[in-house]
Amino acid sequence: MTFIKVMGFSVVLLAFYAVYAQLLPQVEPDRSAPVEASTDGLDMAGMIALGEMLFHGKGTCTLCHNDLGRAPDLLQTDLAASFPERLADPRYSGVSAGKTGAKAVEGYILESMRAPSAYVVAGFGKKGTDDTVSPMPVVDAAPIGLSSVEMNALAAFLQDRAGFDPTVPLPSADDTPVAQTPDAGAGPAPLLTSGQDIVDEYGCAACHDLNGSGADIGPSLYGIGKRMDRAQLIEAVIDPNATIAPGFEPGFMPSDFGDRMRGAELLTLAQFLLELPDTAPALPDPSALPVATTVTEVIDNYGCAGCHDLEGSGAEVGPRLNGLGARLSPDGIRTAILDPNASIAEGFEAGLMPDDFAQQMADSEIDLIVDYLVNLPE
Ligand code: HEC
Ligand code: HEC
Ligand code: HEC
Incomplete structure (x- = not known):
């Protein structure tokens, strides 16, 4: 979306843009604690713009949906062709099976987010599962934790990219508020001083089994202190392709953490990783x-x-x-x-x-x- 188009939107949207612009990759990411704000009054153009911000920011979608080939590059693919193809695929039996049109595409996108394994794009399944299990995390649960309004905004954004008029409901006063970040005028984001906050901010648990996510795109980090010292850990975070963990693929872990994290945060994160227990704590049963x-x-x-x-x-x-x-x-x-x-x-x-x-x-x-x-x- 061009900035000119953004200028045409409502005042509400401009307020949103100011807030979410910080999450776009070219801008220093905001690291301060989220505050709650209402999305009441957002129009469809606003929903699309919010979806775009979430796609790059809190949704962490671009960690995987990029040009590295690990997930369909949703920003480059011709979605007007690919979404209808998925719905027509005989392997597809999800909520929009046998349907066509904008509403069916909305259902497909939302299902991709809530139940990624309901349909796995050919060639993108977890290794050894013959495309029956998706490596994509469920996005409405921890660690990504999007609200239904946020998922609707993402669906509106992708529907719009596919050339459909978005069919998602607009936010209403009854919806749970969307977590927002304070506006850019607030000065530099405060330094994160807890390892857990750094892990949460940078979305490590989307790929590593942390916070009970069970993710296995990257190796488990439990007990990593036995395998790596502080310097090796810092290298693994800022230059992930320097050495590749056996059995895992290069090119998947983002390589820009070194640019995005401050030095003190890297040291805090390394200490946190060194102190992780040997095995994942048991989930509440x-x-x-x-x-x-x-x-x-x-x-x-x-x-x-x-x-x-x-x-x-x-x-x-x-x-x-x-x-x-x-x-x-x-x-x-x-x-x-x-x-x-x-x-x-x-x-x-x-x-x-x-x-x-x-x-x-x-x-x-x-x-x-x-x-x-x-x-x-x-
Ligand atoms: C992770 C998702 C998930 C959870 C959690 C879940 N279900 Fe289901 N459930 C499904 C799906 C998908 C189906 C349809 C496939 C099937 O029949 O197994 C289903 C089918 C059913 C059916 C059969 C419905 C029919 O029309 O034949 C019943 C009854 C049911 N679930 C009850 C429950 C109850 C009660 C709980 C909680 C104790 C529960 N489910 C938790 C996903 C879930
Ligand atoms: C950890 C990696 C990862 C993250 C994070 C991720 N995805 Fe995915 N996603 C995948 C993979 C791999 C596939 C292809 C396999 C499948 O169909 O499930 C996929 C498939 C999809 C599809 C279906 C694509 C198609 O071509 O039909 C959609 C839509 C989608 N993701 C949306 C999202 C959105 C929106 C987000 C952010 C909220 C997101 N994904 C975050 C890995 C990821
Ligand atoms: C999009 C997925 C993804 C994200 C997000 C991610 N990683 Fe990784 N990570 C991987 C993969 C895949 C590997 C294995 C390949 C490699 O060594 O580069 C890996 C490897 C590592 C290793 C080396 C492990 C070993 O046993 O050699 C460390 C340490 C690590 N990641 C820490 C982190 C931390 C800390 C974060 C968050 C700041 C993070 N990762 C975010 C995918 C990811």
Whole structure:
């Protein structure tokens, strides 16, 4: 987008531009703590511009979607041709299967972000998975953690690049606020003084298993202090292609951290990496939570609303569960939860719904959720 076009937008957008411009790569990245601001009043042009900023900034999309060939280069590809091709691919069976047009493309883009493995572009899958598992992280969960407004803005940006009129809803007062950074006039960003903040700011967990992300595009950094000393670690961060970790590919880790981080931050980061434990800390185990006594707790503890449209989440990774009682018997519903791959709901992918609820959930919790679903009105 040219600056001239930006000038034509509303005052609201200009305010956004001032804020998000700092996240564009040519500008010193902002390192201060995010503050909350409302997106209320943003028009579609504003959504597209916000999406572009997020693509380069908080979304960390350009870490992978660039010209290095590790992910489709969404800024160079002719999306007007490639998105419709994906929808027509016989391998595609996601939310927009069999559909065409702008709304279908919106569904495809949002699904790419929420459930990247629902469809994997040929040649880009994780090694050894025959293009069934995507290396792309889910972007609405840690470490990237985009809100639904932010994902809609990214979808609007990509729809616009593909020549479609964006179909995403505009932000409303009920949406969760978008995390913003304070404006450029505030002076140089404060120095980051904690290793964890530096890891968060530079998106290391999108590729390395940190913060429980489980990412494996780069090697695990746990126990790295046993393999590398301080100087080697600093070199690995600022000149990642100097030596390549065995079994991993060169060219994937960004090579500009040395330009973007201050010296003191590099030292803090190196110390943080040296002190990482030998193995990843165990994630909180849902079965260790006290047994849920209400259906809301069951849904929250086991993340059902992250994939199904429950509690107003609007999620579409899995089917809508309203009116399920008319289609399935209580036993059928129980089986669908405990053994999700026994039969696959039409139009949805196998292997996405967790298959270990039988081990995780107490019998009383299963009874609660089955009862609830049997009676959930259409
Ligand atoms: C760690 C690397 C990585 C990051 C970060 C990442 N992606 Fe991806 N993405 C991929 C890979 C690899 C593919 C191709 C495999 C697939 O289809 O899932 C992909 C596929 C996609 C597709 C489908 C592309 C097509 O040609 O059909 C879209 C859309 C997409 N990503 C959007 C995004 C957005 C938006 C962001 C930022 C919020 C993002 N990605 C962040 C690696 C990444
Ligand atoms: C887009 C993906 C990506 C991001 C983001 C990323 N890395 Fe990496 N990293 C890799 C890959 C792939 C390798 C293995 C190839 C290599 O050695 O260059 C690697 C290697 C490393 C190594 C060497 C590990 C070894 O065992 O030799 C260190 C240390 C490291 N990264 C630290 C970091 C830190 C700290 C950050 C955040 C400031 C970060 N990385 C961000 C992909 C990434
Ligand atoms: C990571 C995403 C994900 C999570 C979390 C998830 N599901 Fe699912 N679920 C799916 C997908 C995808 C399908 C469709 C494929 C299939 O049938 O396995 C599905 C199918 C189902 C079905 C069958 C629906 C039908 O129309 O046949 C039921 C019932 C169900 N899920 C209930 C739940 C419950 C209850 C929870 C929480 C305890 C849950 N799901 C958590 C993704 C998820």
